[in-house]
Amino acid sequence: MKSNFKLVGVDCAVCAGKLEHAINKLPYIKSATLSFVDLKLYVETVDDFNHTEQELENMLQELTSKVLPNVIVKNLKKQNYLDSLKARSKNKKFKDSEVSVNESSHIHVSDTDIDSVISQITIDNLPEIKEEVKPEIEAKKPSTYKINWFNSEFIKVYISTVLFILGLVLPVGFWWKFGIYLVSYLVVGYEVIIGAVKNIVKGKFLDEKFLTSLASIAAFAINEMPEAVAVMLLYNVGELFQDHAVAKSRAAIGSIVNLKPEYANLVNDGKIEVVKPEELKVNDIILIKVGEKVPTDVVLVKSETNFDVSSITGESMPMFAEKDSKVFSGSINLSNAVYARVVSTYENSTVAKILDLIENNSSKKSKAENFITKFARYYTPSVVAIAVVLFALFPLYSGGIVSGVHKAAVFLVISCPCALVISIPLTYFCGLGVSAKYGLLIKGANVLDKINSLKAICFDKTGTITMGKFRITEINSHDEKEMLKFLVYAESTSNHPISKCIVGDNKVDPTQITASREIMGQGIIATVFGEEVYCGNEKLLESNHIDYNPQSVAGTIIYVATKDEFLGYVVVSDVVKDTSKDAIGELKAKGIKTIMLTGDNKVTAEFVSYDVGVDDYKYNLLPQDKVAEFEKISEEYGNVGYVGDGINDAPVLDMSSVGYAMGINGSDSAIEYSDIVVMTDDLNSVVDSVKIAKTTRRIATENIVFCLIIKFIIMVLGTIDLAPMYLAIFADVGVSILAILNAIRIFTIKLGKNRKNEKKLLNDKTSEK
Numbered sequence: 001m002k003s004n005f006k007l008v009g010v011d012c013a014v015c016a017g018k019l020e021h022a023i024n025k026l027p028y029i030k031s032a033t034l035s036f037v038d039l040k041l042y043v044e045t046v047d048d049f050n051h052t053e054q055e056l057e058n059m060l061q062e063l064t065s066k067v068l069p070n071v072i073v074k075n076l077k078k079q080n081y082l083d084s085l086k087a088r089s090k091n092k093k094f095k096d097s098e099v100s101v102n103e104s105s106h107i108h109v110s111d112t113d114i115d116s117v118i119s120q121i122t123i124d125n126l127p128e129i130k131e132e133v134k135p136e137i138e139a140k141k142p143s144t145y146k147i148n149w150f151n152s153e154f155i156k157v158y159i160s161t162v163l164f165i166l167g168l169v170l171p172v173g174f175w176w177k178f179g180i181y182l183v184s185y186l187v188v189g190y191e192v193i194i195g196a197v198k199n200i201v202k203g204k205f206l207d208e209k210f211l212t213s214l215a216s217i218a219a220f221a222i223n224e225m226p227e228a229v230a231v232m233l234l235y236n237v238g239e240l241f242q243d244h245a246v247a248k249s250r251a252a253i254g255s256i257v258n259l260k261p262e263y264a265n266l267v268n269d270g271k272i273e274v275v276k277p278e279e280l281k282v283n284d285i286i287l288i289k290v291g292e293k294v295p296t297d298v299v300l301v302k303s304e305t306n307f308d309v310s311s312i313t314g315e316s317m318p319m320f321a322e323k324d325s326k327v328f329s330g331s332i333n334l335s336n337a338v339y340a341r342v343v344s345t346y347e348n349s350t351v352a353k354i355l356d357l358i359e360n361n362s363s364k365k366s367k368a369e370n371f372i373t374k375f376a377r378y379y380t381p382s383v384v385a386i387a388v389v390l391f392a393l394f395p396l397y398s399g400g401i402v403s404g405v406h407k408a409a410v411f412l413v414i415s416c417p418c419a420l421v422i423s424i425p426l427t428y429f430c431g432l433g434v435s436a437k438y439g440l441l442i443k444g445a446n447v448l449d450k451i452n453s454l455k456a457i458c459f460d461k462t463g464t465i466t467m468g469k470f471r472i473t474e475i476n477s478h479d480e481k482e483m484l485k486f487l488v489y490a491e492s493t494s495n496h497p498i499s500k501c502i503v504g505d506n507k508v509d510p511t512q513i514t515a516s517r518e519i520m521g522q523g524i525i526a527t528v529f530g531e532e533v534y535c536g537n538e539k540l541l542e543s544n545h546i547d548y549n550p551q552s553v554a555g556t557i558i559y560v561a562t563k564d565e566f567l568g569y570v571v572v573s574d575v576v577k578d579t580s581k582d583a584i585g586e587l588k589a590k591g592i593k594t595i596m597l598t599g600d601n602k603v604t605a606e607f608v609s610y611d612v613g614v615d616d617y618k619y620n621l622l623p624q625d626k627v628a629e630f631e632k633i634s635e636e637y638g639n640v641g642y643v644g645d646g647i648n649d650a651p652v653l654d655m656s657s658v659g660y661a662m663g664i665n666g667s668d669s670a671i672e673y674s675d676i677v678v679m680t681d682d683l684n685s686v687v688d689s690v691k692i693a694k695t696t697r698r699i700a701t702e703n704i705v706f707c708l709i710i711k712f713i714i715m716v717l718g719t720i721d722l723a724p725m726y727l728a729i730f731a732d733v734g735v736s737i738l739a740i741l742n743a744i745r746i747f748t749i750k751l752g753k754n755r756k757n758e759k760k761l762l763n764d765k766t767s768e769k
Contacts, residue, residue: 001044001045001049001053001055001056002041002042002044002045003042003043003044003056003075004042004043004075004077004652005040005041005043005057005060005073005074005075005076005077006039006040006073006074006075007034007038007039007041007071007073007074008066008071008072008074009068009070009071009074009503010036010039010071011070011243011546012207012208012418013036013143013230013418013421013425014207014208014380014416014418014421015068015207016034016036016066016421017373017377017421018030018068018423019034019064019067019068019071020033020041020066020178020373021028021373021377022063022067023041023043023060023063026059027046028046028049028051028059029043029044029046029642030044030045030047030396031043031044032044032608033364033365035425036421036425037133037430038429040076041055041060043060043075043732044606050719052601053075054075054447055160057074057075058271060073061073064383064420068200068463069202071090071640072462075542075665079183079483081451084129084463084718103142111153113465123715124304127273134510135198136415140296141239144402144679150474154240154560155312156187156188156236157188157233157236157237157240158545159187160184160185160187160188160229160232160645161233161235163180163181163184163737164181164184164229164230164233165445166180166224167180167181167184167225167226167229168226168679169223175673177225177557180226181225181226181229181275181375181448184230184233184529185220185228185229185624186217188232188233189201189213189232189236190211190234192209192212192232192235192236193209193213194413196209196210196212196213196214196333197564208416209731211384211412211413211416212231212232212235212284212412212413214409214412215231215409215410215412215413215725216228216229216231216232216237216409216725217727218230218260218405218408218409218412218638218681219231219406219409219725221405222401222402222405222406224406224725225408225728226726227724227725229408229726230725230726230729231413231725231726231729233363233732234726234729234730235732235733236608237733238729238732238733238734238736238737240312240735241733243557254305255589257484259297260277260330261292261293261294261296261329261351262293262510263275263276263277263278263295264276264277264279264280264286264295264296265288265289265292265312266279266280266283266285266286267284267287267339271751272287277295277346277349277686278345278346279328279344280295280296280342280346282342282343282344282345283341283342284341284342285301285339285340285341285342286339286340286341286342287338287339288297288333288337288338288339288340289303289333289337290333290334290335290336290337291332291333292332292333293330293331293332294307294327294328294330294331294332294333294340295329295332295346296329296344296346296351296573297326297328297329297341297342297343297344297348297349297350297576298326298327298329298341298342298343299324299325299327299340299341299343300321300322300323300324300327300328300338300340300489301323301324301339301340301341302336302337302338302339303323303336303466304320304321304322304323304331304336305320305321305335305338306318306319306320306321306333306334306335306624307319307321307327307331307334308331308332308334308414309328309331309332311330311332311440312328312330312331312350312351312354312679318334319331321683322340325361327340327345328349328350329349329350329351329352330350330351330354337537339707345433348682349400349471352675353671353677354436354441354679357441357443357677360639361388362444364443364444364445365425365428365444365446365448366428366445366446366448366700367446368424368427368428368449368697368700368701368704369424369425369428369445372417372420372421372424373421373705375417375420375552376420376421376630377641378416379415379417380415380416380417383411383412383414383415383416383715384411384412386411386715387407387408387409387411387412387415388408388546389404389464390402390404390407390408390411390431390719391404391407391408391431392510392514394456402613403660406702406721406725407719407721409715409725409728409729410715410718410725410727411715411717411718411724411728413728413729413731413732414714414715414718414731414732415581415724416732417734418733418736419703419707419711419732419736419739420540420655420703420704420708420739421738421740422740423703423736423739423740423743424700424704425445426740426743427696427700427703427743427746428445428448428696428742429701430696430698430727430744430746430747430748431445431448431692431693431696432444432445432610432744432748433747434447434746434747434749435688435692437683438674438688438692439678439679439680440676440677440678440679440685440688440692441676441677441679442675442676442688442689443674443675443677444675445675446674447658447676448693448696448697449655449693450639450658450675450693451641451658451689451690451693453638453639453657454592454596454639454640454641454658454690455588455592455637455638455639455640455641456591456593456594456632456633456636456640456641457592457593457594457595457640457641457642457643457645458594458596458597458599458633458635458640458641458642458643458652458656458684459594459595459597459614459683460596460597460642460643460645460649461574461595461596461597461598461600461605461608461645462497462574462598462600462660463497463645463663463681463685464644464645464662464681464683465576465577465580465584465596465608465612465614466574466575466576466577466580466608467574467576467681468645469501469572469574470497470498470501470502470556470572470573470574470576471573472570472571472572473555473571473573474502474553474570474571474624475482475568475570475571475573475664476568476569476570476571477560477567477568477569478550478568479567479568481559481565482567483568485572486528486529486531486535486560486567487502487533487535487558487560487570488502488506488508488563489508489513489525489526489528489529489533490513490516490524490533490535491503491514491524491535492508492510492513492529493513493516493518493524494518494524496518496538498556498558498572499524499594501573502558502570512528512529513526513527513528514527514530515527519536519540520622520623520648521539521599521622522537522539522540522543522624523536523537523540523558524534524536525544525695526538531562532562532563533560533561533599534546534559534560534561534562534563535558535559536558536560537557537558537561537601538550538557541559541561542551542561543567544565544567546561546565547566548561548566548569549569551569551571552570552601552602552603552660553603554573554603554604554607555571555572555573555574555603555604556571556572556573556574556600556601556604556749557569557570557601557759558571562591576608576611576612576681577681577682579682579683580612581611581612581613581686582681582684583684583686583687584613584683585613585615585681586684586687587686587687587690588613588615590734591692592613592690593615593616593637594613594614594616595614595615595616596608596609596612596616596617596618596623596703597617597618597626597630597652598612598617598618598619598621599619599620599621599622599623599626600619600620601619601620602619602620605617605618605619623648623651626648626651626652627651627652627655627754630654630655630656634655634656634657634714639657639658640656640657640658641656641657641658641659641660641686642656642658642659643662643678643683643686644660644662644670645662645663645670645681645769649661649670650670650672650673651673653670653673653737654673656675657674657679658675658676659674659675659676660674660675660676660686660689661673661674661676661677661680662681663679663680663681665680676689686717688751691749691751692746692749693751697745697747699742699743699745702727702742703739703743705743706735706738706739706742707735707739710730710731710732710735713730714727714728714730714732715759
């Protein structure tokens with residue numbers, strides 16, 4: 001059983017790591033990952049775990065209360081449900097919106113009834129609806145985190161700072177100074193010390209509060225009062241700004257993935273009823289007002305408008321939609337109120353798929369995150385041990401206990417690894433967030449590591465390098481009318497894109513088709529008008545011992561024959577995407593080999609490969625042949641990625657180092673077995689993923705090196721009495737802040753060389769569907 005939980009009250013990254021370690025030790029837990037960045041716990045239990053999700057939540061809460069008192073564990077599914085109820089209650093005013101219906105309309109209707117139902121609906125108060133929604137549009141602007149400079153924590157810092165300065169400048173005696181410093185210290189340090197004492201009672205000594213309290217009290221003991229106050233004051237300031245930086249990054253990422261629609265306007269008995277998106281059924285009719293999110297995947301049935309699809313595809317240009325246009329859930333209506341027919345339940349909608357992927361992408365950690373988790377487990381005890389040694393040995397050799405206490409205090413302050421424990425996961429979290437912003441749903445931080453190790457990428461041709469939009473470019477037969485009749489009837493039994501192209505708008509009488517069998521990778525054998533007809537490639541005809549005239553032309557050749565006669569052939573050609581050549585060129589420039597795998601013939605494969613510039617191509621591949629060919633390529637290059645969109649691509653996607661599923665409306669199996677779902681059909685997104693992965697790794701490496709070097713330098717200076725304790729504080733919270741700011745720098749990355757073309761591709765595909 002896999003479950004996700006929200007943790008409330010976790011304010012320490014190191015403590016979060018300890019809780020994760022404790023949960024993983026439980027006998028009924030197969031794996032557990034705790035993300036401090038988004039405060040989520042991802043748990044997978046062992047196969048023989050015979051308890052409900054509620055019982056699991058109670059068990060985890062019991063353990064959490066022992067490790068981190070006052071932290072609450074909440075089931076994420078239950079929390080999301082409560083949030084949706086709250087959102088619905090906020091929008092009760094929409095229940096007052098009405099439409100007039102000439103007679104009672106059907107809520108669930110078939111395709112043939114749609115026009116008659118919609119023709120009955122007229123909107124009487126559309127101007128009022130527009131005005132009513134205006135405030136909602138303002139409310140839906142991306143949320144930003146703003147620091148409150150006058151909250152209680154900052155006021156404490158202000159008071160402590162003023163007292164600290166007075167202690168430095170006032171010409172008063174020792175006890176007056178002591179009193180001023182003590183009050184200044186307690187204003188910001190009281191809660192820290194109380195927290196440390198509570199942890200000591202529970203047997204926890206090596207947390208940040210305890211170490212800071214001990215170091216500052218030690219400074220008081222050796223009469224370094226200004227330094228003691230400075231340590232506690234700077235610690236609090238650093239914590240406040242660190243919390244601000246983390247909260248700001250969470251808000252930035254949250255605004256990117258804020259996709260879920262809060263409600264839907266269901267046409268029900270002549271009125272608009274506000275319901276949860278989960279309550280919608282296929283073929284329901286809904287009203288989408290200006291400024292509202294599309295609650296589930298729909299097809300417009302009345303009027304036209306523009307939609308903001310940036311949260312789905314990363315494309316900033318609005319998408320025009322009219323009657324029969326399919327629109328993704330999560331898109332925002334920009335222009336006119338429109339009616340639409342539901343074509344998928346919320347659970348199967350685009351938004352649900354995206355949110356499910358995003359919900360779980362923090363459950364798989366990168367190599368750097370795993371390293372830091374293990375490193376933190378040993379780093380703090382080791383540095384504290386060094387502090388004890390310095391305290392014990394230096395007074396013996398230097399003749400002064402003050403020097404030993406000072407050195408030990410510096411090491412105590414610097415012993416917390418928060419800078420690394422926070423910034424490294426945050427770096428990868430931001431990498432995943434910016435990927436989602438540009439229409440790349442990456443299933444875990446570990447995938448970013450895998451992208452960096454890619455040596456080659458294989459591409460499916462149809463629908464990946466090409467548009468997947470076919471047209472007949474050549475017909476060759478001694479009796480075209482007879483051949484095309486057999487071909488259209490046979491192909492009408494298939495859902496293949498080429499079959500749909502051939503059938504087109506031709507009328508087919510299904511009673512004339514008495515049998516049909518589709519052979520994967522070969523074609524169709526159908527009984528049409530009492531005649532057995534073979535429509536497919538050369539393999540189909542050869543395996544059935546039918547004589548034919550082999551052809552060598554660019555395009556997909558469909559031969560047509562009966563058992564006794566070869567009737568002719570048609571050539572169907574695809575269109576190469578405008579962005580494919582540039583994308584493949586960029587990948588080659590980055591040192592990645594590009595290989596095209598296709599079931600098409602040699603001439604077509606050669607033509608397309610030359611057009612887009614791939615390094616190599618393999619042709620005439622059946623699905624099983626693709627697997628075998630991919631294994632050979634993997635043996636040669638090692639880490640190899642694969643880009644595809646169809647159900648036939650699932651086996652190769654599964655065995656690839658990094659699998660890219662092109663398009664959220666690609667096959668479910670392709671999405672399931674892939675590592676990355678590309679929301680658009682633009683190969684530039686593959687290039688973007690490489691750029692994001694490399695940038696993420698570079699920033700993570702910068703943070704690791706920077707944090708360790710600063711800490712090491714302060715340690716060395718501390719051993720020779722050249723590092724005051726406020727420098728040690730800088731090496732702790734100061735470095736944390738700088739590392740966090742460096743991590744969120746990834747949001748400034750510039751991607752999308754050919755985004756203008758992306759709009760055209762998306763609009764073409766949407767209108768086609």
